[in-house]
Amino acid sequence: MDEKMLQKTINDLVMPGKGILAADESTNTMTKRLATIHVESTEDNRREFREILLTTPNLNQHIAGVILFEETLTQKSSSGIPFPELLEQKGIVPGIKVDKGLIPFESSLEEKTTQGLDGLPERLAKYKEAGARFAKWRVVYQISDQFPSRVLCKNNAMLLARYAKICQNLDIVPIVEPEVLMDGNHSLEMCAKISEKVFHQVFHLLQKYHVALEYMLLKPNMIVAGKELSKQPSAKEVAEKTVEVLRRTVPVAVPSINFLSGGLSDETATDYLTAINQVGKQPWQLSFSFGRALQAPALQAWMGKKENIKATQVALMERAKLNGAAVV
DSSP states (O other): OOHHHHHHHHHHHSOTTOEEEEEOOOHHHHHHHHHTTTOOOOHHHHHHHHHHHHTOTTGGGTEEEEEEOHHHHTOBOTTSOBHHHHHHHTTOEEEEEOOOOEEESTTOSSOEEEOOOTTHHHHHHHHHHHTOOEEEEEEEEOOSSSOSOHHHHHHHHHHHHHHHHHHHHTTOEEEEEEEEOOOSSOOHHHHHHHHHHHHHHHHHHHHHTTOOGGGOEEOOOOOOOOTTOSSOOOHHHHHHHHHHHHHHHSOTTOOEEEEOOTTOOHHHHHHHHHHHHHSOOOSSEEEEEESHHHHHHHHHHHTTOGGGHHHHHHHHHHHHHHHHHHOO
16 A cells, blocks of 8 residues: 555545535436436437536636546547546546445345445556546445344445455545435434444444545535425534534544535535534535536536537536535
């Protein structure tokens, strides 16, 4: 493990007023996103939209890193520059999603785990050669009367720990993403209870597998009520509960916590992030790693038309600036 290389990546990712753009949607997810604007999901259309995002002028003012999908990592801009190289030229760190998506956990219809550990060291070596300097792996937890089960929590924590250790052995900074889903009508308190249980288990396994916490980032859910709950908590309530759970579970050695937006609207995600940073100074940077909450306005501005490129980039830049301003 090259600690100097890992520390340089951390330094480049953890910067005041900056966060991470998650542009790592799978082909299936990107197909659904493009369908909302009636654009066919061809490889060229997916490449074109992502090129528009990545070439946004001054994006590096608010975005420190971009998580790419495997397809995008190997693509080039219209001028022939590989996307990782293009990002490095702009002072933005290229990263890569390395999990292979969700599968049923032990034949369960409700719970899911994540596949992709098989062959991961070999894939990571190729991604590193292509320019990736950090990686991301996501696991999910469903809240219900029965779930998440104890065995799923342990299994997912082990996956995250093994993945993170493999990354660091190859001098790649791992982003650890345990997402407690906001599906359902559970209360803010129930999300806090489950998230505390999940995060505690994750860090127990990370330390058991000797993952260097100084050279990783955490990408958790904010503590929110289920999206089907009729009366939603205020941004202040979300912020206070989020910080409370993190202070109980996340070691101070972790340099930054970059929240996922998890289905929140772009405005709500920014409001919550702002409120979280207003709670008070914490031992970690509290930043963002948003996908849809950064891209949704840009996608609507684009509509698959070349004449809308500037408007698309303006829309992305506006969301990036607002979220960057929340990160103090």
